[in-house]
Amino acid sequence: MNTQRTLVPAAVPLAPEATVRKPRPLLAVALAMAIFSAAIALFANAFWLSALTSAMALSLSVAGVAVLYGQLGLVSLCQFALVGVGGWVTLRIGHGLQPPFEVSLLAGGVVAALLGLLFGVPALRLRGLYLALVTLMLAGAFQIVISAWGFPDGGPGFLGRADGVGRSMLARPALATEAVPYFLYCAVIATLGLMLVQAHKITRPGRAWALIRKGETVAIASGVNVLAYKAWAFALSGFLAGIAGGLLAGNVGQLEGRAFSAFESLNLFALATVGGAFHWYGAVIAGLLLRALPALLTDLGIDGYVTIGIFGVALFHALATAPTGIAGQIANLLARFTRGGER
Amino acid sequence: MIEIETLSVRFGGIKPIDQLTAMLSAPVSGLIGPNGAGKTTLLNVLSGFVRPVEGAIRLDGRSLLPLSPLQRVRAGLRRSFQTEQVVEDLTARDNLAALADNVASVGERSRTTDRALDFVGLGSVAHRLGARLNLFERRLVELGKCLIGTPRLILLDEPAAGLTDEEGARLRDLVLAIPDAFGAQVVVIDHDVELIRAICAETLVLDYGKRLALGRTETVLADPDVRRAYLGEL
Numbered sequence: 032m033n034t035q036r037t038l039v040p041a042a043v044p045l046a047p048e049a050t051v052r053k054p055r056p057l058l059a060v061a062l063a064m065a066i067f068s069a070a071i072a073l074f075a076n077a078f079w080l081s082a083l084t085s086a087m088a089l090s091l092s093v094a095g096v097a098v099l100y101g102q103l104g105l106v107s108l109c110q111f112a113l114v115g116v117g118g119w120v121t122l123r124i125g126h127g128l129q130p131p132f133e134v135s136l137l138a139g140g141v142v143a144a145l146l147g148l149l150f151g152v153p154a155l156r157l158r159g160l161y162l163a164l165v166t167l168m169l170a171g172a173f174q175i176v177i178s179a180w181g182f183p184d185g186g187p188g189f190l191g192r193a194d195g196v197g198r199s200m201l202a203r204p205a206l207a208t209e210a211v212p213y214f215l216y217c218a219v220i221a222t223l224g225l226m227l228v229q230a231h232k233i234t235r236p237g238r239a240w241a242l243i244r245k246g247e248t249v250a251i252a253s254g255v256n257v258l259a260y261k262a263w264a265f266a267l268s269g270f271l272a273g274i275a276g277g278l279l280a281g282n283v284g285q286l287e288g289r290a291f292s293a294f295e296s297l298n299l300f301a302l303a304t305v306g307g308a309f310h311w312y313g314a315v316i317a318g319l320l321l322r323a324l325p326a327l328l329t330d331l332g333i334d335g336y337v338t339i340g341i342f343g344v345a346l347f348h349a350l351a352t353a354p355t356g357i358a359g360q361i362a363n364l365l366a367r368f369t370r371g372g373e374r
Numbered sequence: 375m376i377e378i379e380t381l382s383v384r385f386g387g388i389k390p391i392d393q394l395t396a397m398l399s400a401p402v403s404g405l406i407g408p409n410g411a412g413k414t415t416l417l418n419v420l421s422g423f424v425r426p427v428e429g430a431i432r433l434d435g436r437s438l439l440p441l442s443p444l445q446r447v448r449a450g451l452r453r454s455f456q457t458e459q460v461v462e463d464l465t466a467r468d469n470l471a472a473l474a475d476n477v478a479s480v481g482e483r484s485r486t487t488d489r490a491l492d493f494v495g496l497g498s499v500a501h502r503l504g505a506r507l508n509l510f511e512r513r514l515v516e517l518g519k520c521l522i523g524t525p526r527l528i529l530l531d532e533p534a535a536g537l538t539d540e541e542g543a544r545l546r547d548l549v550l551a552i553p554d555a556f557g558a559q560v561v562v563i564d565h566d567v568e569l570i571r572a573i574c575a576e577t578l579v580l581d582y583g584k585r586l587a588l589g590r591t592e593t594v595l596a597d598p599d600v601r602r603a604y605l606g607e608l
Contacts, residue, residue: 251447
């Protein structure tokens, strides 16, 4: 035994405050989102409302990526495809059966969750680059399918495609038909989704995921059913993506197949990293980067495609200097004003 | 009581455990041997991560080998690792609760977690993140995890590695108190012969995967074969 007291094991250095995820009370999520959403609802014009509604919806899909990457260290590159699946089902059910919007939305979430679970099957055996490649190929497969099928727009048959004047828009929920109410509607659902993720992090699933991230042998030795908890993470991630897709469909009433290329899944993952996969507000930041930044550039008369270059630089910056993303840097700042280390 | 019968493990052409037969019945037993003797492999066989090619293992008369690693944990088998495995972004309490989630009933989880925390003396740092615990506290978290639920067999792999003499002594007292407090049998693997001598009533010595000696710790440690093979005495 050493005669000198070892305060900290050499192999496990103290993590900087911002790299340590300290689950905040769920109320903090609700409060921050309420203030943020109210400010947007009060001050944004129609152009910005549409962009920020999409940003709010996409923050849910980023939250799903963050569950996989931040909690389990798994890289899934098919998240935007699952957004498309959720959108497709929401449109199909909405046009075909005309149920309340919430029913179509929920159906989109459930189907995407099931597909997310299916897409996650490789994760039970694969990790790292191989999992990333397999999921990227799945995103590519979805791109091909959706290019051929397109999104339902009120037509007959399984695909629900209509021609010309037969095309129709998906009706928004009865209580949120206008832009501002629909933005708030999306904000409420995004908040609930973020709280759902946060609730997972601070309870049994979060603890199991933390053990799996530490090492599967450690997790099994702690009685964790690794396969079940990985599958649950993929299903949750898919559900959030599906809900995001449904909300996007409700925002503009229809979806365009070309917007769901495999590149979008790559972009989404990259921005989840830039926004920060370890903090709940990282998902909101990534959602804003995905939709608000291009809108800002467009507003300034700059081609929105410039964002691809900006995102590339931001990703490089995040990987090189801020692996916990913008949210991690914000958390660092906040930690200077609060007591660190204790929950 | 652990009964091991003609246990053999094969990794390709290597037999890290070869026809091992032993019975460990003391409340706290020791497992020692030179590097490569098969100690960790035996621990991995006991916890289910390595499957033997032949042999049998029984814990209190119940055959272990048909059980998966998860089933063994639920049956009361606990283990710590050579390198402590505290999750940095969970609190000390949540590190223990992570195990309670899987081995205790809903109504029992909080109680068993608090009991283990109190036993190892981590109550005052229960809500401190793992990343901010010192090595001794991290070792205590590892020990505390082994006490969650209803442990029946606790395998401690070098539990005192890196600790000061004072910390090692405190850990020793805790390990010695486990059988009475929790009714579990403890097996300690360690290179620290003084630790083994201080807490283990009986000790199994392995060498090249075979049993070199088994019996009362004092007798085993005085055995010339053990001293030659393990302690390096000629």
